[in-house]
Amino acid sequence: MGAQLRVYRRRMRSVKATKKITKAMELISASRIVKAQQRVAASSPYAVELTRAVTAVATNSSTNHILTTAAENPKRAGVLVITADRGMAGAYSNAAIKEADILMDSIKARGLQPIPFLVGRKAVNYYRFRNRAFAASWTGFSDNPSYANAVEVSQALIEAFVAETGEGLAGVDELHVVYTEFKSMITQTPIASQLLPLVSAETETKHEGLLPMYEFEPNAGEVLSALLPRYVQARVFNALLQSAASEHAARRRAMKSATDNADELIKSLTRLANAARQAEITQEISEIVGGADALASASAGSE
């Protein structure tokens, strides 16, 4: 076997091995998207009921709560960025980080200092590598977040929001969240939305007819202070779940195109290898023919 042919064969073997891996990852992600989507769907009844309850309290009483009141002169704004723990998902994590950067620029333009909170190892690495400061980070659950993770994250966020704005990284006056919305299997877009203080537009969700006059037990204020942290948790949980679904979808797509590219590469390498083999054969034939000719003419000359 000629050197050229051996090189092609070796490259084909390695591409084939890679293709097996990407194909497996594609299939795994494809099955996980469905699961992640189901979890998004399963969490929605809770979110709907919670939104309805919050709306009811907000419209029926003028109770003000610390989580709904905006600071008079905000100085810092927290930004929760949700990314993946692992790579191999195309531009998924970078898109979320970019969106967060845009948001932070606009926060800076308003004269506020942005404070990042990070979810996912990709964001943490990005910030570490660039020596950027961040307030807190959570990793290890981006592809399958549980409600306990959402509680953990949102408790830290609420604490930061409730805390007085002072020195150090604790204490923010606004909270935003950047996550990747799962629109469909092929479209996922990073979006930024404000989490706290609660914007009235978000609590005024569409509702048929008038809301009934609720009785509150024990009273509106206490109901509100029990409801609002849960509302924040549910929002964070929803953001985490949607991001997880998007992550799987992005990974599936990235792995699909990697597999397609490997196919393409194998095809062209096969062609090259065939050509090399053919050239080798042709060369050998012409060598044999040439050799036979030389022998024939040599022996003809000696007679």
Place this chain on the structure above:
Amino acid sequence: MADNLVVEVVSPEKRVWSGEATMVSARTLEGDLGILPDHAPLLGVLLDGVVTVKAADGSNNEFTINGGFISVSNNRVSILGESA
């Protein structure tokens, strides 16, 4: 007496139970509370404990709720628990 109550017990991760019921009893911060059809609209904070739903088919369903609340309006009862 009007129709039955439409009850939903939901946790953040999934819908735990939903269906028709004749009575729901739960414990709020102010004490035990029983809800029958045509109850006045109510929003209450639940203590950790057991919520009992007497289903329309006569069976008794008990749910252990942690950190939740109850909302009642127009014969719809929603029980939300952080874990159920």
